[in-house]
Amino acid sequence: xxxYAGIFKRDLHIAFKQKAELVQPLMFLLMVVTLFPLGVSxxxxxxxxxxxxxxxxxxxxxxxxAMERLFRDDFQDGALEQYMLSGMALPAVSAVxxxxxxxxxxxxxxxLSPLLAxxxxxxxxxxxxxxxxxLLGSPLLSLVGAIAVGLTVGLQKGGVLLALLLIPVFxxxxxxxxxxxxxxxxxxxxxxxxxxxxxxxLLAAALAPFAIAYSLKVSQN
Amino acid sequence: MLExxxxxxxxxxxxxxxxxxxxxxxxxxxxxxxPNGAGKTSLLRILTGLSAPDDGCVxxxxxDIQQYPKDxxxxxxxxxxxxxxxxxxxxxxxLGFWLAxxxxxxNQGTLYDTLAKVGLVGLEDVPVxxxxxxxxxxxxxxxxxxxxxxxxxxxxxxxxxxxxxxxMLESAMNDHVSKGGLVITTSHQLLSQDAGEHRVFDLEYRF
Numbered sequence: 001x002x003x004y005a006g007i008f009k010r011d012l013h014i015a016f017k018q019k020a021e022l023v024q025p026l027m028f029l030l031m032v033v034t035l036f037p038l039g040v041s042x043x044x045x046x047x048x049x050x051x052x053x054x055x056x057x058x059x060x061x062x063x064x065x066a067m068e069r070l071f072r073d074d075f076q077d078g079a080l081e082q083y084m085l086s087g088m089a090l091p092a093v094s095a096v097x098x099x100x101x102x103x104x105x106x107x108x109x110x111x112l113s114p115l116l117a118x119x120x121x122x123x124x125x126x127x128x129x130x131x132x133x134x135l136l137g138s139p140l141l142s143l144v145g146a147i148a149v150g151l152t153v154g155l156q157k158g159g160v161l162l163a164l165l166l167i168p169v170f171x172x173x174x175x176x177x178x179x180x181x182x183x184x185x186x187x188x189x190x191x192x193x194x195x196x197x198x199x200x201x202l203l204a205a206a207l208a209p210f211a212i213a214y215s216l217k218v219s220q221n
Numbered sequence: 222m223l224e225x226x227x228x229x230x231x232x233x234x235x236x237x238x239x240x241x242x243x244x245x246x247x248x249x250x251x252x253x254x255x256p257n258g259a260g261k262t263s264l265l266r267i268l269t270g271l272s273a274p275d276d277g278c279v280x281x282x283x284x285d286i287q288q289y290p291k292d293x294x295x296x297x298x299x300x301x302x303x304x305x306x307x308x309x310x311x312x313x314x315x316l317g318f319w320l321a322x323x324x325x326x327x328n329q330g331t332l333y334d335t336l337a338k339v340g341l342v343g344l345e346d347v348p349v350x351x352x353x354x355x356x357x358x359x360x361x362x363x364x365x366x367x368x369x370x371x372x373x374x375x376x377x378x379x380x381x382x383x384x385x386x387x388x389m390l391e392s393a394m395n396d397h398v399s400k401g402g403l404v405i406t407t408s409h410q411l412l413s414q415d416a417g418e419h420r421v422f423d424l425e426y427r428f
Contacts, residue, residue: 006321010310013318017309017348078303081271086322087294221272 003088004096011100014073021069025062026108032058033116044121051120052130052181053174059109059134060141060170064163066105067145068153070097071216075153080216090213098146098212106138122181129184133177136197143201143208144169150215173197222247222403223268223372228277230263236427237263240277243422245405247371250398250416253407255424261407262302264424265376268405269299281372295324298370300378304361308350312336312360315349316367325368332367339363339389354381362386365393373397375406391415 015022036054037047074080083093113134117127148165152158180193225243229236237260245251255261266272268279270286270293279286281293306315313332320327336345339359341352349357358381365373373394379387387410394404395417406412412419 003322003324006318010314010318013314014307014309073307076303077307078301078305079307081299081301081303082305082319083322084271085269085294085297085299086324087291088322220266 004092007083007093007096008100011097012104015100015104021066022104022108025066025105026112028065029058029062029109029116030112032061033119037119047119047121048123048126048185051117051122052126052178052185054120055113055116055130056133056137056174056177059138060174062109063105063138063141063145064166066101067149067166068159068162070101070146070149071153072149075219081220084217084220090216091209094146094150094212094216095209098142098208101146102139102142106134106142109138110134123185125184125187126181129181129190132194133180133197136194136201137173137177140173140197140201140204141170143204143212147208147211147215150212150219153216154219173200222282223405224280225264225268226278226280228264228267228274228279230260230267230274232260232263238424238427245403247401247403248398250394250404250406250419252412252416252419252421253405253424254421255407256426259424259426261424262376265299265374265405265407266301269297269374270294271299293372296371297374298364298368298372299374299376300361300364301376302380304357306349306357306360309348311346311348312341312352312363313345315360316363319364320367323368327367335363335366336360338366340386355383355386358382359386362390365397371402373402373404373406375404377407377409379408379410388413388415 033054036050040046040050071080074083084090110131113131114127117130122130145166148162152162152165155161176193176196180190180197183190183193223245225241227240227242229239229241231237241264253261253264263272267274270279270290273287281296284292286293305319306312310318313336316332333345336342339362341356341359344352344356349360352360362378378390382390391413392415394406395415398404398417
């Protein structure tokens with residue numbers, strides 16, 4: 001157990017040494033959300049209608065920016081080889097690395113979300129729904145994204161392929177998440193949408209670590 | 222002790238080697254030679270278990286390394302072309318985290334002593350990317366003194382090292398072999414007297 005705590009500490013340590021890479025996706029998110037009112041229309045009702053979708057799309061795109069960082073450095077400097085030769089279970093190592101990635105790239109986003117909700121004139125109910133969908137959906141983004149990163153990490157210019165692989169996978173998540181927030185806007189119950197996102201998350205949490213480990217092994221060949 | 226039985230490896234439709242058998246015993250230094258592209262690195266990666274051979278198997282102490290990886294990895298130290306050190310961490314942090322991953326307990330004093338031994342006094346806290354290529358290599362090499370592993374697999378360990386560094390590494394290999402360890406190394410320069418007795422294994426470039 002302490003072995004995996006060591007990886008957790010190491011990754012956090014590295015993440016905070018590379019502050020620019022930490023802040024970049026957040027800045028991107030903030031910019032997209034602030035530009036929308038200027039580009040579309042500053043009318044409060046319009047913003048309220050498009051708000052949940054804008055925040056979710058911006059979150060997905062900004063997560064794609066940060067996603068590659070997950071294994072890129074470890075692959076390039078050979079740390080991944082050393083993990084594989086340490087006798088640790090690779091699925092557990094991947095799970096820890098994904099957890100750290102979620103902590104450093106999505107938790108700041110969750111903290112920022114009240115501000116974004118205010119920008120886009122979301123009601124309190126909509127904000128709560130948005131928060132819940134982000135809380136359940138963002139670990140799913142990290143887990144599924146990590147599989148694709150594992151597959152593309154050995155390729156040059158894997159970024160384009162990464163986006164192509166992931167966007168179709170993220171579409172169902174986007175549909176259920178925004179539909180939950182829309183239901184909240186109409187004062188309707190939205191537990192069913194949340195339940196579906198939670199089910200996807202649980203499935204990913206159970207299977208993704210093994211898929212990530214396998215994809216990393218394949219990338220070594 | 223480490224045995225490759227009839228391994229075959231092909232890359233991009235070119236067979237690098239076919240049915241290659243190799244047996245390295247404890248207390249032996251194997252010097253793997255061959256032109257660029259002959260498959261030295263591929264062979265070493267197969268011996269570590271990082272990549273799987275197309276055919277054949279690798280055994281350590283009579284056990285297949287794919288089936289019993291734990292025993293093997295406790296005894297294995299592999300240094301590849303990539304150093305496995307993170308550029309934004311200091312030498313001390315890099316080694317500390319690496320030792321924790323490999324489940325080796327060493328106190329801070331030993332870490333400082335080892336870094337001093339490889340000639341990095343005063344550079345312990347500098348992020349590794351600010352060090353020269355040779356110094357970065359020395360950080361990676363200091364693992365040799367820290368993990369009590371019996372099998373060393375070193376891929377081009379002399380790259381970027383100065384004359385003193387080469388001599389130090391060669392005598393470390395000699396030491397390790399005389400204590401009953403096993404070293405497999407590749408290099409394009411000949412091993413000198415410091416490395417002691419060694420067996421040469423030639424890989425040929427195949428078309």
